[in-house]
Amino acid sequence: xxxxxxxxxxxxxxxxxxxxxxxxxxxxxxxxxxxxxxxxxxxxxxxxxxxxxxxxxxxxxxxxxxxxxxxxxxxxxxxxxxxxxxxxxxxxxxxxxxxxxxxxxxxxxxxxx
Amino acid sequence: xxxxxxxxxxxxxxxxxxxxxxxxxxxxxxxxxxxxxxxxxxxxxxxxxxxxxxxxxxxxxxxxxxxxxxxxxxxxxxxxxxxxxxxxxxxxxxxxxxxxxxxxxxxxxxxxxxxxxxxxxxx
Numbered sequence: 127x128x129x130x131x132x133x134x135x136x137x138x139x140x141x142x143x144x145x146x147x148x149x150x151x152x153x154x155x156x157x158x159x160x161x162x163x164x165x166x167x168x169x170x171x172x173x174x175x176x177x178x179x180x181x182x183x184x185x186x187x188x189x190x191x192x193x194x195x196x197x198x199x200x201x202x203x204x205x206x207x208x209x210x211x212x213x214x215x216x217x218x219x220x221x222x223x224x225x226x227x228x229x230x231x232x233x234x235x236x237x238x239x
Numbered sequence: 240x241x242x243x244x245x246x247x248x249x250x251x252x253x254x255x256x257x258x259x260x261x262x263x264x265x266x267x268x269x270x271x272x273x274x275x276x277x278x279x280x281x282x283x284x285x286x287x288x289x290x291x292x293x294x295x296x297x298x299x300x301x302x303x304x305x306x307x308x309x310x311x312x313x314x315x316x317x318x319x320x321x322x323x324x325x326x327x328x329x330x331x332x333x334x335x336x337x338x339x340x341x342x343x344x345x346x347x348x349x350x351x352x353x354x355x356x357x358x359x360x361x362x
Contacts, residue, residue, distance in 0.1 A: 175352035223347035
């Protein structure tokens with residue numbers, strides 16, 4: 127199984143400041159034949175299911191604000207919230223869909239400083 | 240937009256069978272471009288994909304090794320829904336269970352989710 131490891135486990139950021147979350151996979155999730163990274167990011171608020179934010183490592187899902195950006199390739203990925211808003215307080219997860227079983231990171235909690 | 244509505248009991252006794260259903264609106268369980276997944280979430284195991292069913296001229300299912308042998312995911316075309324059965328449950332199966340849709344081919348990220356069902360395994 128591909129193990130997904132996120133860092134940090136939690137972070138506190140001031141409103142309007144940048145939040146950066148890292149995700150590392152135990153093996154590559156880059157499919158060289160199409161040059162796509164099989165990596166998604168989700169946001170989960172208390173009492174709600176995860177919400178898809180980003181897929182193919184950097185493509186924003188429809189309706190997701192452009193302050194959310196995904197980057198990276200191979201085994202190292204980053205989710206950046208460029209200007210943290212109060213409604214961004216949540217737990218964020220990465221997920222690989224390169225090979226089954228599809229696996230998730232352990233989550234990163236984002237709070238307001 | 241696809242909507243998924245989950246139903247099923249929140250309490251199951253050890254050694255019994257956990258059964259949940261996910262009703263689909265806005266898409267068809269028989270779609271050739273979707274897969275229908277079950278995922279669970281617990282403090283000890285995090286988010287864990289359990290398995291999926293999908294139709295590509297015939298029905299397929301595949302399951303995580305961690306639950307293989309205990310799990311069945313079945314479509315119900317007459318009601319446009321799909322179900323999860325997990326046999327011989329133990330307290331370690333206590334979790335919030337979600338259904339979710341992924342798309343065809345390589346697009347195996349989860350675009351829409353059900354609301355979640357907390358299932359507690361306890362006598």
